[in-house]
Amino acid sequence: MQTATVPAGDVLVILRHPPHGSSWLREGLDAALVAAAFGQAVSLLFQGDGVLALLQGQGPGPLGQKGTSATLDMLAMYDIESLFLDASSLTRLGISIDSLQLPASPLEPPSIAALIGGHRLVLTF
Amino acid sequence: MRYALLVQGAPYSSQASHSAVRFAAALLSRGHHLECVFFYHDGVYNASRLAAPPQDEPHLVDAWVKLNEEHGTQLQVCIAAALRRGLLDEREASRHGKSGHSVEPPFELTGLGQLVDLGLGVDRLVTFAP
Amino acid sequence: MILHILNRSPSSSLVYREALAGMGPEDRLLLVEDGVQGALPSQVRHFEGIGGRLFALREDLVAHGLEGHCDASVQVVDVDGFVALTEEADKTVSWF
Numbered sequence A: 001m002q003t004a005t006v007p008a009g010d011v012l013v014i015l016r017h018p019p020h021g022s023s024w025l026r027e028g029l030d031a032a033l034v035a036a037a038f039g040q041a042v043s044l045l046f047q048g049d050g051v052l053a054l055l056q057g058q059g060p061g062p063l064g065q066k067g068t069s070a071t072l073d074m075l076a077m078y079d080i081e082s083l084f085l086d087a088s089s090l091t092r093l094g095i096s097i098d099s100l101q102l103p104a105s106p107l108e109p110p111s112i113a114a115l116i117g118g119h120r121l122v123l124t125f
Numbered sequence B: 001m002r003y004a005l006l007v008q009g010a011p012y013s014s015q016a017s018h019s020a021v022r023f024a025a026a027l028l029s030r031g032h033h034l035e036c037v038f039f040y041h042d043g044v045y046n047a048s049r050l051a052a053p054p055q056d057e058p059h060l061v062d063a064w065v066k067l068n069e070e071h072g073t074q075l076q077v078c079i080a081a082a083l084r085r086g087l088l089d090e091r092e093a094s095r096h097g098k099s100g101h102s103v104e105p106p107f108e109l110t111g112l113g114q115l116v117d118l119g120l121g122v123d124r125l126v127t128f129a130p
Numbered sequence C: 001m002i003l004h005i006l007n008r009s010p011s012s013s014l015v016y017r018e019a020l021a022g023m024g025p026e027d028r029l030l031l032v033e034d035g036v037q038g039a040l041p042s043q044v045r046h047f048e049g050i051g052g053r054l055f056a057l058r059e060d061l062v063a064h065g066l067e068g069h070c071d072a073s074v075q076v077v078d079v080d081g082f083v084a085l086t087e088e089a090d091k092t093v094s095w096f
Helices: A024-037 A048-054 A069-074 A087-093 A109-117 B016-029 B041-047 B060-071 B079-083 B090-095 B113-121 C015-021 C033-039 C044-050 C058-063 C079-088
Strands: A009-015 A042-046 A082-086 A105-107 A119-124 B002-007 B033-039 B074-078 B107-110 B124-128 C002-006 C028-031 C054-057 C075-077 C091-095
Touching: A009 A024, A009 A048, A009 A109, A009 B113, A024 A042, A024 A069, A024 B113, A042 A048, A042 A109, A048 A069, A048 A082, A048 A087, A082 A087, A082 A109, A087 A105, A087 C015, A105 A109, A109 A119, A109 C015, A119 B113, A119 B124, A119 C091, B002 B016, B002 B041, B002 B113, B016 B033, B016 B041, B016 B060, B016 B124, B016 C079, B033 B041, B033 B060, B033 B113, B041 B060, B041 B074, B041 B079, B060 B074, B074 B079, B074 B113, B079 B107, B124 C079, B124 C091, C002 C015, C002 C079, C015 C044, C015 C091, C028 C033, C028 C044, C028 C079, C033 C044, C033 C054, C033 C058, C044 C054, C054 C058, C054 C079, C058 C075, C058 C079, C075 C079
Parallel strands: A009 A042, A009 A119, A042 A082, A082 A105, B002 B033, B002 B124, B033 B074, B074 B107, C002 C028, C002 C091, C028 C054, C054 C075
Antiparallel strands: none
16 A cells, blocks of 8 residues: 655544534534634545545535535635545545545555644544 | 543533543543543533433533532633534623523633644543544 | 544444554554444454554443453453553544
8 A cells, every 4th residue: 555645733633524414524624724723734634424525516405504615615725735535435435536626635544544643633523 | 641621422412421521530530630621512512501410310510510620620612613502601692682591600612722722732632522 | 652542333333444544553442432342252353453452441341231242352441541541642533
């Protein structure tokens, strides 16, 4: 397995839940934005069903429930550009990386461990 | 060592709060300092002053308050997660025109930035989630 | 060394795979709450890549009636031992 070079940083936010079904994704992204707004170097790892957060063409939920794709568009404004996804999660769902709205780098397990090891604070959502 | 806990599960719905209280007692008995418990996601329900569990069940809200009284542990609640779930202190209740409040000291409504500060400032942050 | 904490059973949630993917060669995994079901001899094969670094919380095993059903390869610790594991780790990551 290849080991990609992953950055070190202050805060790694791991997002494991898809949009809409729960508030995990939204509240996880909020934590990432706040950490970045406080000047911390923030990385995101999309893992499990969380990779679905990156899919193009999402809409609002019931009653106009806000989705998270607009928040993803704001990440660059907050200087959150260190975006990763678990390659096996994407493969398991049969989704191609071309269907994603944001360029997140696919990682294999040794690099995922390196990413976690390289951040001072790891928050999972 | 200086510890902080992040609680993300609602009391009596998941084991997260019970596990966190148990862990808090154990770390204190090993001589560590518990600086803060931060409540986020459904964990904010731990701050409800109206919780009335049956007498033969552990009273989790009282357990948190006791940590504050006996060990000076701060009890911080994410304000954004709390307000949308109906957890308002007196100030927020009056600001939003509500007739009663559901959060009182020693629980304090605070921003998510506090969680980041804590996580980076203490020696160990341990998360208890549902 | 990082302490990973897992509260889901491998028979009901795939999050254990993500926890394992996130573990470095020295990292440890502690099973708590429903996660202690992973200590059953029928389930422990899911964790075979981390032999010697798999722990389960005694209080939760006892509460589930599983203490006597725990695989011999799993190191059982009480909550005091849980705190000790966090002391020895650089940080903790919770998987749920």
